Amino acid sequence: MLVGAESSFAALCANEPELSVLRASIRDFVAADRAEFGWQPAVDAWLSQWDADFSARLGGAGFLGLTIPTEYGGHGLGHLHRYVVTEELLLAGAPVAAHWFADRQVAPGLLAYGTEEQRRRILPEITAGRFFSAIGMSEPQAGSDLAAATTRAVATDGGWILNGRKVWSSGAHLAHAIVVLARSTPLDTEHRHAGFSQFLVPLDADGVSVEPIVMMDGGHHFNETTFTDVFVADSEVIGKIGDGWHQVTAELSFERSGPERILSTAPLILGLIRALSQQAVDERTAAEVGDLVARLISLRQLSVSVARALTAGESAANQAALVKDLGTRFEQDSVVLVADLLDYVDANSAAQPALRAMLATARAHSPAFTLRGGTNEVLRGVIARGMGLR
Ligand SMILES: Cc1cc2nc3c(=O)[nH]c(=O)nc-3n(C[C@H](O)[C@H](O)[C@H](O)COP(=O)(O)OP(=O)(O)OC[C@H]3O[C@@H](n4cnc5c(N)ncnc54)[C@H](O)[C@@H]3O)c2cc1C
Incomplete structure (x- = not known):
């Protein structure tokens, strides 16, 4: 305590x-x-x-x-x-x-x-x-609607045979294993969320192939991971067969409310403030920096309050969705604001090249901030329903 x-x-x-x-x-x-x-x-x-x-x-x-x-x-x-x-x-x-x-x-x-x-x-x-592990949930036709996932697991002697394709598996080309959500019971259209299970699949297992999905700035973080008759031993089943959906959704509050939903651009923001603090700035520039930091601090307080609720064992799914929606929108806004403010940093400042390089990366990554971990549009629906909307 x-x-x-x-x-x-x-x-x-x-x-x-x-x-x-x-x-x-x-x-x-x-x-x-x-x-x-x-x-x-x-x-x-x-x-x-x-x-x-x-x-x-x-x-x-x-x-x-x-x-x-x-x-x-x-x-x-x-x-x-x-x-x-x-x-x-x-x-x-x-x-x-x-x-x-x-x-x-x-x-x-x-x-x-x-x-x-x-x-x-x-x-x-x-x-x-x-x-190191990757996460294998999304599929080409199953992102927001994850229950549409078709990767399947069929029981065999001592384990399961996996077949299917996952996309956007961050880091799968470098990780040791990937947590795969797969259908272990054929789809029942009346109960779409039933019949899923989770498997911890070694990425060097026979039948696993990892193909890069290269970002527009040339970065390679994502992959398409294909499973062709991959044997997964019973010892690598996570939790109960058939409980996969519940297991995946139960952890979402932790995933969505963390500081990474606010601070993806923080090194850029802090670098900018350090550079501006080395010179005189006018009132308008100071006010814009103040606005940026005030938003960051209030979001951080919200995120900390969710961490406290989770520590106390309270459910905070709605608040977590709120943190992710507001936090990732702030991250995107911060890229635009920093791009403006960077023009006020002395052209001769030694910090300029590193800040410009970080800004370029932030611009390339910015569209993804509101997509990963569940898109903001979908999260807003979660928030509204959590407030009682039918
Ligand atoms: C940087 C990044 C890293 C990722 N890493 C991983 C990973 O490691 N492992 C993994 O499994 N996945 C990963 N993902 C995938 C991510 O979870 C999905 O991109 C996300 O769930 C959205 O799915 P989708 O891309 O198929 O979009 P879709 O679900 O096809 O959505 C397309 C558009 O329609 C909108 N939309 C869909 N349904 C609704 C609705 N009901 N109401 C309102 N609007 C709706 C969405 O908001 C979106 O704008 C990653 C994604 C990104 C961007």
């Missing part, structure tokens, strides 16, 4: 002594690691900056698997501890993509539904920053 968040304002700050100490130590780690290994701050690093060595160093320093119980090799801390660490990593633009999905989604999934053997085998590796 954290002490020191007695007032409602203090609760929004996530500054209890224990969290402040953790924040200082992750900041020290990031500064020292960057000084030694020379990585550059990047926007949207959680999707695109894959660095397995960084993840192993982060894990080795004790900053991964924070919410994993100690009996499974983790640190036995809470969601707010993880929030503080991920927030600092995103602010620094650190190369966090390799471990991102394993630490954010696979670990809680295994803790909630995995077998004892899976937990003992995989969770210590996630904590150490040595196990």
